[in-house]
Structures are given as C-alpha cells and as structure tokens.
Amino acid sequence: MPLSDTYRRDLDRLRDREHALRKEMDRYESAAAKADEEYRRHLASAQRASSASTAKTYLNSAERARKKALGEAAKATAVSKKLADNSRDQTNKRRQLEGALKSEQQAADRETEKRRRMEKDHARxxxxxxxxxxxxxxxxxxEPEKLRV
Known part of the structure; x- marks a missing residue:
C-alpha cells in the first residue's frame, strides 16, 4: 500500500476528530451559556426577594450556576486547544501527503522512463x-599442387 494512502487515511481520521471536537465544543459553549443565563436569572431573583433567606438561597444557586458556567467554559477552552492541535496535525499530514505524492510520481516517472529505454533498445x-x-x-x-614422383 502506498504511503500516500496512509497519509490520506490519517488526514480523514483527523478531519473526523475535528468534527467531533467542534460538536463537543459547541455543546460545552451552549452549556456555559445556559449556566450563565441561569446565574443571571438567580441574581435577579435574589434582588427581588423579599426575605433574606430566600435571597440567600437564590445567591447560593447563582454561585453554583456561575461555577458551572466557568467549568463549562474551561472545558470549551480545553477543546479549543485540542482543535488547534488537530489543525496543526492536519497541516503536517497535508504536507506529508504532498511529499509522498511527489515521490510516488517521481518513482512512476523513473519507471516509465526505464520502460521506454528498454523498448527503444529492444526496437533497435x-x-x-x-x-x-x-x-x-x-x-x-x-595453389597448384606440386607433383611428386
């Protein structure tokens, strides 16, 4: 199996991984946005609360939502780094694929030239x-024979 096929397969695998990472990042960003909205909603409810205990409950809920939003944002940032690494790996694989295709083409050209030379020699x-x-x-x-007596 040619080396270029291996690089193509690796590149396809990296593209699939990128797609999965993008979905994961979207999921984390969406969860962070929901948690942030929940944080804001609890803060607003705490400000409207009539009793101190109710306000404290809302503030505790708001703090949990804020921590959850920060956690989800941190996960999204980690996935973003993985995406950057994946992009770098894809670039490297593309470069390796181009090199492999070039060397395979050169080998095919040498083989064709060798076959042409052999055909010309055979024709000659x-x-x-x-x-x-x-x-x-x-x-x-x-020469006339000498007679012997």
Whole structure:
C-alpha cells in the first residue's frame, strides 16, 4: 500500500476528530451559556426577594450556576486547544501527503522512463537483426599442387 494512502487515511481520521471536537465544543459553549443565563436569572431573583433567606438561597444557586458556567467554559477552552492541535496535525499530514505524492510520481516517472529505454533498445535490436548482413569472406585461390614422383 502506498504511503500516500496512509497519509490520506490519517488526514480523514483527523478531519473526523475535528468534527467531533467542534460538536463537543459547541455543546460545552451552549452549556456555559445556559449556566450563565441561569446565574443571571438567580441574581435577579435574589434582588427581588423579599426575605433574606430566600435571597440567600437564590445567591447560593447563582454561585453554583456561575461555577458551572466557568467549568463549562474551561472545558470549551480545553477543546479549543485540542482543535488547534488537530489543525496543526492536519497541516503536517497535508504536507506529508504532498511529499509522498511527489515521490510516488517521481518513482512512476523513473519507471516509465526505464520502460521506454528498454523498448527503444529492444526496437533497435530487432531492427539490427532484421537487416541482412552480408559478410564477405576472402578466399585465396588454390595453389597448384606440386607433383611428386
């Protein structure tokens, strides 16, 4: 399996992870916004309360809502950092993918050039063998034999 396929799979995995992180971040931001709204609502109720104990109850509820909003915002910030890391990883994988594609293309070009050279050499050899070659052999005329008695 080519290296570029591995990088593509990794890049797809990182994109899926980014999508999941974005959903998670939206969920935390939404929860933080709801908790902040609840905080404001409890504060308003505490200000309108007629008795001190009711106001204290509303203030305690407001404090819990504020802590929850801060916690959710902190989680959203952590996810935001993960998103930034994921984005950096995606950039690196894209760069690695481009390099792998380039090297695979160069290897394919070298292979094509090698095959063309072999085909040309073969065609030359076939052409050489197809042309008749005449070799002239120089034969000396026979010398007359000496007679022996």
């Amino acid at each position: 050899e076939v052409a050489r063998l197809a042309t008749p070659t005449v070799h002239y052999v120089h034969i000396k005329p026979a």
